[in-house]
Amino acid sequence: MFSQKVAQQSLRRLAVQQPYAMRSSLMRASPAAVALGQNIQTRQVTSSPNTEDPTQILVKQRLRRPIAPHLTIYKPQIGWIGSSLHRITGVALSGTLYLWATAYLVSPALGWHLESATMAASMGAMPVLAKVLLKSTLALPFTYHCMNGLRHLMWDLGRGLSNPVIIKTGWTVVGLSIASAVGLALL
Numbered sequence: 456m457f458s459q460k461v462a463q464q465s466l467r468r469l470a471v472q473q474p475y476a477m478r479s480s481l482m483r484a485s486p487a488a489v490a491l492g493q494n495i496q497t498r499q500v501t502s503s504p505n506t507e508d509p510t511q512i513l514v515k516q517r518l519r520r521p522i523a524p525h526l527t528i529y530k531p532q533i534g535w536i537g538s539s540l541h542r543i544t545g546v547a548l549s550g551t552l553y554l555w556a557t558a559y560l561v562s563p564a565l566g567w568h569l570e571s572a573t574m575a576a577s578m579g580a581m582p583v584l585a586k587v588l589l590k591s592t593l594a595l596p597f598t599y600h601c602m603n604g605l606r607h608l609m610w611d612l613g614r615g616l617s618n619p620v621i622i623k624t625g626w627t628v629v630g631l632s633i634a635s636a637v638g639l640a641l642l
Contacts, residue, residue: 533625534618541603544596590640598639599632 529535562569578586606624609615615624 532622533629534621537603537606537625537628541600541607544600544603547596548600587640590642591636594636594639595632598635599628602628602632602635 558567559569561567581589606615606628609624615621
């Protein structure tokens with residue numbers, strides 16, 4: 456390692472003091488030597504008598520690497536929590552829609568009764584508290600995703616990207632989505 460640094464430093468000094476000296480030393484090779492590849496610099500191949508399993512070398516190296524603290528060092532903020540919840544509610548809503556649509560399509564073949572009249576009758580037979588809880592559970596992700604989607608669209612237009620505005624709009628989205636979810640659940 457030390458000898459390489461010394462060699463590099465001496466080459467740099469030579470290049471600075473005599474810039475044409477290095478160029479002329481490279482140009483001494485004849486065209487035939489260049490064509491035959493005889494002027495190519497080579498280095499010694501080093502190998503170690505390693506008898507370890509090659510797949511385990513990388514595993515051992517990974518165990519010695521430092522681990523980044525990731526999310527554990529950050530104070531939770533409304534900006535990144537809101538964006539994370541926006542993604543989570545989007546996945547939950549679309550996953551629920553796909554499951555429901557698939558069940559609705561295969562229900563006649565399986566003998567299930569998922570038609571509108573059956574669903575309305577089963578909802579009507581539920582106690583009021585169960586209805587409100589079920590509708591709130593379905594309405595809250597929907598209203599949050601809609602309200603926060605408007606916030607993200609505002610950000611896409613380049614508006615409201617300062618920290619105070621992000622905090623205000625984040626808590627506004629939370630309040631409006633809870634209020635609208637409760638309003639939908641009480642219908």
